[in-house]
Amino acid sequence: MTLTLLHDVRPWGGAPADVLVDADGIREIAAPGTIDPAITTADAVTIHGDGGILIPSFSDVHVHLDSTRMGLPFRPNTAGETRWSHIMNDRENWRSAERPVAERATYTLGRMIAQGATRVRSHAQVDADSGLEKFEGVLAAREAHRQRAAVEIVAFPQVGIHLEDGVPDLLDAALRSGADLIGGIDPCEIDRDPVRHLDTVFDLADRHGVGVDIHLHEGGSLGLFSLDLVLERTRALGMTGRVSVSHAFSLADRSPGVDRALEQIAELDVALTTIAPKGSLSVPLDLPVERLLQMGIRVGLGMDGQRDYWSPWGDGDMLERTWMLAFTQGFSRDDLIEDCLAIGTWGGASVIDAALPRLAPGVRPGVAVGDPAELVVVRGDTPTAAVMDRDPRRIVIHRGRVVAQDDELT
Known part of the structure; x- marks a missing residue:
């Protein structure tokens, strides 16, 4: 199964992290550089997020x-x-x-x-x-x-x-x-x-x-x-x-x-x-x-x-x-x-999918371990800034695999 390592992203605009995903979902979230290198160097495709904000797709x-x-x-x-x-x-x-x-x-x-x-x-x-x-x-x-x-x-x-x-x-x-x-x-x-x-x-x-x-x-x-x-x-x-x-x-x-x-x-x-x-x-x-x-x-x-x-x-x-x-x-x-x-x-x-957890005011789901690997990295100082600026440079992940980057399908 293909692994993708999203290096240096900020889940919902929080602290920088590395996020390891596969087709089944998010497998691990850890501080940058701390996910087992035996996994990341041998089996994972590494994508550099450059501090972008990770949110659900x-x-x-x-x-x-x-x-x-x-x-x-x-x-x-x-x-x-x-x-x-x-x-x-x-x-x-x-x-x-x-x-x-x-x-x-x-x-x-x-x-x-x-x-x-x-x-x-x-x-x-x-x-x-x-x-x-x-x-x-x-x-x-x-x-x-x-x-x-x-x-x-x-x-x-x-x-x-x-x-x-x-x-x-x-x-x-x-x-x-x-x-x-x-x-x-x-x-x-x-x-x-x-x-x-x-x-x-x-x-x-x-x-x-x-x-x-x-x-x-x-x-x-x-x-x-x-x-x-x-x-x-x-x-x-x-x-x-x-x-x-x-x-x-x-x-x-x-x-x-x-x-x-x-x-x-x-x-x-x-x-x-x-x-x-x-x-x-x-x-x-x-x-x-x-x-x-x-x-x-x-x-x-x-x-x-x-x-x-x-x-x-x-x-x-x-x-x-x-x-x-x-x-x-x-x-x-x-x-x-x-x-x-x-x-x-x-x-x-x-x-x-009615089985997914419900939203509520202030709730920010979709980027935790076990969540689907349906993700996008957007650019901005904060999530609100990303909405205001709408930078076209994005990384799009479907079932753990990058399917588009910088406004182009891969």
């Missing part, structure tokens, strides 16, 4: 690799103002991209890994227009980088499940062909039949033994109603710890119904993912992340689209998205900014 738990245009010529955004207009804009333009889905997804996933993400959950659109083509493109990207990152794929019905014929069968086929989770989207606003939409999602999950990840942009009381239907089915099917809700904007308005929803989310161990949106006083979109951490609710961070037909935002760098999370939350204290860094790294990992 980034986890992008909400991305759409099938729609990315990263690496291609810039196209102005031609979508309208509504969510439906964005969905249709994607449908009208995706086939005219300069590269097929598999090539675009593979390129973007490579950029994400090079910048420090080794755990990814990507949605792949399945609908009557694209069939399984987008899903198969994301499958190809996962295979291309299977030695560099762990990738989950969500079979995602972006255009609804029951508006067009044959979509449930296509979702079933995607799950039989390698999708890890079944998705859903705004059951009231898109399909306009929330019970039927969610019954189909949870029936597919139950039949295939997979988890669920629901896009829930619906805000206010409508969103809380849809969320209650999700929680009801989670409880009925015994799916504690196997359901995620993306966006969950209805939890941002701090209305009285939010307290009850959060209590149920914590009880049923439903995970939440955010893309660090910037809302307003009249339309709040930002999740109360510190409260979520205090309640032991799993919360992760994602990039969402990446310079696609929805928006020009997204460049594959989860350290930048961590900065955005701290910014949109209005944080300036170092401990709160570090909480955002923990969400962008270990928080997302716990969304993918």
Whole structure:
């Protein structure tokens, strides 16, 4: 088994150390130069960290690799103002991209890994227009980088499940062909039949033994109603710890119904993912992340689209998205900014794997003996400085092996 010695790194910005890792995890942490030289000289590949900060690798738990245009010529955004207009804009333009889905997804996933993400959950659109083509493109990207990152794929019905014929069968086929989770989207606003939409999602999950990840942009009381239907089915099917809700904007308005929803989310161990949106006083979109951490609710961070037909935002760098999370939350204290860094790294990992220890305010897991060897070395005087500066010089480790260094795949 290959050993890697990370020489002179600072776990979560602490004292300098040497860290010995292999495919199974972190084996030893000791003062620089004190790990058994018989091991390090004969069996280990030594990587010099030069005093960089060692943190868990980034986890992008909400991305759409099938729609990315990263690496291609810039196209102005031609979508309208509504969510439906964005969905249709994607449908009208995706086939005219300069590269097929598999090539675009593979390129973007490579950029994400090079910048420090080794755990990814990507949605792949399945609908009557694209069939399984987008899903198969994301499958190809996962295979291309299977030695560099762990990738989950969500079979995602972006255009609804029951508006067009044959979509449930296509979702079933995607799950039989390698999708890890079944998705859903705004059951009231898109399909306009929330019970039927969610019954189909949870029936597919139950039949295939997979988890669920629901896009829930619906805000206010409508969103809380849809969320209650999700929680009801989670409880009925015994799916504690196997359901995620993306966006969950209805939890941002701090209305009285939010307290009850959060209590149920914590009880049923439903995970939440955010893309660090910037809302307003009249339309709040930002999740109360510190409260979520205090309640032991799993919360992760994602990039969402990446310079696609929805928006020009997204460049594959989860350290930048961590900065955005701290910014949109209005944080300036170092401990709160570090909480955002923990969400962008270990928080997302716990969304993918509910067995991992939970985050809490001020808790900095992921760099102790026995933790997975999913790591990244970033540059900065402190973790907060690393978030502010976002130096591209990084060392990325997946299963104990360096897979990228200084913004290049190895």
